Amino acid sequence: MSQIAKLFKSRFSTIKAIALSSLLMIILLVANLAIAPAWSESVHWGYDGAESPENWGKLSDKFRLCELGTAQSPINIKNLSIGSPANIQFDYRPSPLEIVNNGHSIQVNYAEGSSITLEGKKYALLQFHFHSPSEHQINDQNAPMELHLVHRLISEGDEPNSSNQLAVIGVMLEQGKANPLVAELWKNIPAIGATKKVNIRKINAMKLLPASKSYFSYDGSLTTPPCSEGVKWQVFTQTLTISPEQIATFTRLYPNDARPVQRLNERMVELHL
Numbered sequence: 006m007s008q009i010a011k012l013f014k015s016r017f018s019t020i021k022a023i024a025l026s027s028l029l030m031i032i033l034l035v036a037n038l039a040i041a042p043a044w045s046e047s048v049h050w051g052y053d054g055a056e057s058p059e060n061w062g063k064l065s066d067k068f069r070l071c072e073l074g075t076a077q078s079p080i081n082i083k084n085l086s087i088g089s090p091a092n093i094q095f096d097y098r099p100s101p102l103e104i105v106n107n108g109h110s111i112q113v114n115y116a117e118g119s120s121i122t123l124e125g126k127k128y129a130l131l132q133f134h135f136h137s138p139s140e141h142q143i144n145d146q147n148a149p150m151e152l153h154l155v156h157r158l159i160s161e162g163d164e165p166n167s168s169n170q171l172a173v174i175g176v177m178l179e180q181g182k183a184n185p186l187v188a189e190l191w192k193n194i195p196a197i198g199a200t201k202k203v204n205i206r207k208i209n210a211m212k213l214l215p216a217s218k219s220y221f222s223y224d225g226s227l228t229t230p231p232c233s234e235g236v237k238w239q240v241f242t243q244t245l246t247i248s249p250e251q252i253a254t255f256t257r258l259y260p261n262d263a264r265p266v267q268r269l270n271e272r273m274v275e276l277h278l
């Protein structure tokens with residue numbers, strides 16, 4: 006073989022090797038991308054069959070508290086002790102409407118800048134969502150639905166705090182007069198898995214609070230997996246009404262998205278009047 010031919014052959018095999026390894030890398034990359042969503046996909050859970058609440062703790066190691074936790078939510082609210090006078094300051098501002106049909110509930114994500122102050126701590130309103138029937142019971146009784154307003158601690162006194170502590174406000178929804186804000190929300194429910202943003206439409210969560218701000222409080226958990234504990238619960242003593250049609254609109258989508266009540270164990274429930 007001539008020198009030129011040898012050089013050409015070795016160059017050619019180098020090019021071939023580079024081409025082959027690039028191809029291999031592309032194949033690996035594509036395979037990786039195809040697999041990645043499966044790796045990052047969260048574990049399925051629900052309210053029926055194998056994915057129902059009594060099995061949540063077995064569905065994933067991350068959900069073990071659902072089975073082993075001792076301060077879980079919801080609870081049957083009874084046997085109260087009298088706590089400090091009711092004192093939650095609400096600073097809810099109008100927010101553009103962002104509504105999510107997440108496959109477990111209808112959730113409204115709230116814009117930054119709205120908060121409550123509870124025992125000297127300020128919690129930002131993140132989102133609110135609905136359950137049917139109610140998750141909490143009051144004296145063994147469920148309401149047709151329950152609203153949860155979810156807040157995260159942002160400051161304590163003048164000090165910022167990002168400890169991720171959650172405070173949830175529960176509002177029992179009884180059948181009665183229609184709620185105008187719920188009417189607005191239900192008109193904008195997107196398909197399952199979808200989010201709808203209506204920037205020109207401002208909503209205010211103040212319209213979802215009863216007139217009386219008395220409440221029951223106890224230390225509990227998320228009522229959905231991973232059932233994390235350390236959640237401060239406040240459930241209003243006064244209910245809010247929504248119409249039978251408004252209840253039906255929700256239950257057609259989610260006939261049952263309520264976790265059953267959990268053992269109280271050593272916890273206390275306080276009434277704040």
Ligand SMILES: [Zn+2]
Pocket residue numbers: 134135136153228
């Ligand atoms: Zn909830």
